[in-house]
């Protein structure tokens with residue numbers, strides 16, 4: 030047996046086992062982060078729904094999406110129309126905390142020019158609960 034071959038016999042199995050372990054550990058870490066993001070988004074959503082805030086601090090867009098909460102439910106203060114906003118369609122850096130979106134959310138039917146009544150963030154949901162057609166997309170009038 031030449032030395033390359035014997036090295037392969039001696040180390041090959043250990044190297045590939047270690048590789049498998051590393052990949053499994055990374056997968057667990059990714060899942061742990063997803064769980065943490067989910068828990069944080071859920072906690073924020075409960076605080077908003079149950080107590081009406083405070084909205085700060087809040088998870089980021091990325092954390093909500095990673096945690097499986099893709100929709101932000103909002104309500105217009107004036108006409109009380111509700112809408113579900115898809116977080117993955119908002120063209121903001123994914124690191125933006127979601128409380129920062131509140132100021133740019135506007136109800137289409139109540140908006141007059143650049144003025145619009147304030148919008149209230151209600152909760153995060155996993156599925157679209159309400160059709161968002163009456164709402165101005167946060168990026169539309171920048």
Ligand SMILES: [Zn+2]
Nearest residue numbers: 105108136139
């Ligand atoms: Zn309105």
